C-alpha cells in the first residue's frame with residue numbers, strides 16, 4: 001500500500017512476516033534527479049516484493065536512488081543491502097558502520113549474557129535465529145555506506161533534512177529533521193502504539209540515559225508530523241514523548257519494587273517484570289523475547305546504578321541490590 005504523505009514523499013508499508021511489529025514504514029522521496037528511500041525492511045523475499053511493487057507503482061528507477069538507514073536493525077537495513085545498486089549511496093551513521101566493520105557480534109555477547117543469568121543452553125538456539133544471523137550478512141553492504149554525522153544536511157527534492165544523532169534504541173540511531181516543514185523522520189526513536197526496546201549488552205554504555213536525553217532533544221523541536229519506522233504516523237509528538245518517558249519511569253519503578261524482595265541477577269529481574277505480551281508466563285516466552293526482556297532489564301538497571309541500586313560480582317554472576325540508604329526509606 002502506497003500513501004502520499006506530503007508532496008513527493010510517500011510511504012510504502014513493507015510487511016515483516018512472522019514479526020510482532022507487523023510492518024516497516026519505508027519512506028520514499030521522489031525527485032527528477034535522485035530519489036531517496038528511508039529504511040527498507042528485512043532481506044527477505046516478501047519485503048523485496050512489496051518494495052519492488054511499490055517502487056514500480058511510483059515510477060521510481062532504483063538506479064537513480066539513494067538510501068538513508070536510520071539504524072542498524074535488520075528490519076530497517078537488511079533489504080537496502082540487497083537491492084541497492086553499486087552506484088547508490090547508503091547514508092548511514094559512523095558508530096554503527098564501525099560496529100558492523102569490526103564484526104562485534106554474538107560471541108562477545110555470550111559471556112555478558114551468562115554473567116547476567118541468561119541460561120547458556122538457550123543462547124545457542126537464540127543465536128541461530130534468523131534475526132541474529134542477518135547481522136553477519138550486513139557486512140556485504142559496507143562498501144556503499146556514505147557516512148553522515150550529526151548536523152549534516154541531505155537535500156533532496158524540496159526537502160532539506162538535517163541528520164540528528166539520537167542514540168538510545170541503538171548506539172548510532174539517526175533521525176531526519178526538516179525544520180521548514182516541521183517534519184521528523186523518526187526511525188525507531190519515537191513510535192506510536194508500541195515502544196522501541198532499549199537494551200544493553202555490555203558494561204560500557206547507558207542507553208536509557210541516552211534515550212531519555214534524546215527524547216528531550218526532540219521535544220524541544222518544532223514538529224507537526226512525525227514519521228516513525230513502524231505503525232501509525234504521529235501528529236502529537238510532544239504528547240507521545242511524555243508517554244514514552246512515563247513508560248520508562250514505570251519500568252524503573254517496577255525494577256525497584258522487585259529488588260525490595262531480594263537481590264537478583266538481571267535475568268531473574270526480567271522474569272518478574274511486567275511485560276505487555278500475550279504469553280501467560282515467563283517460561284512460555286520464546287528465546288528472542290527473553291533476550292529482549294533481559295536486555296531491557298539490564299539497560300534500566302544500568303540507569304538506576306547511577307543512583308538507587310548497586311551491582312556486585314558474586315562468583316561469575318552480576319547481582320543487583322538496592323543501595324542500603326534507599327532501603328531504609
Ligand SMILES: [Zn+2]
Pocket residue numbers: 071073169188
Ligand atoms: Zn530498531
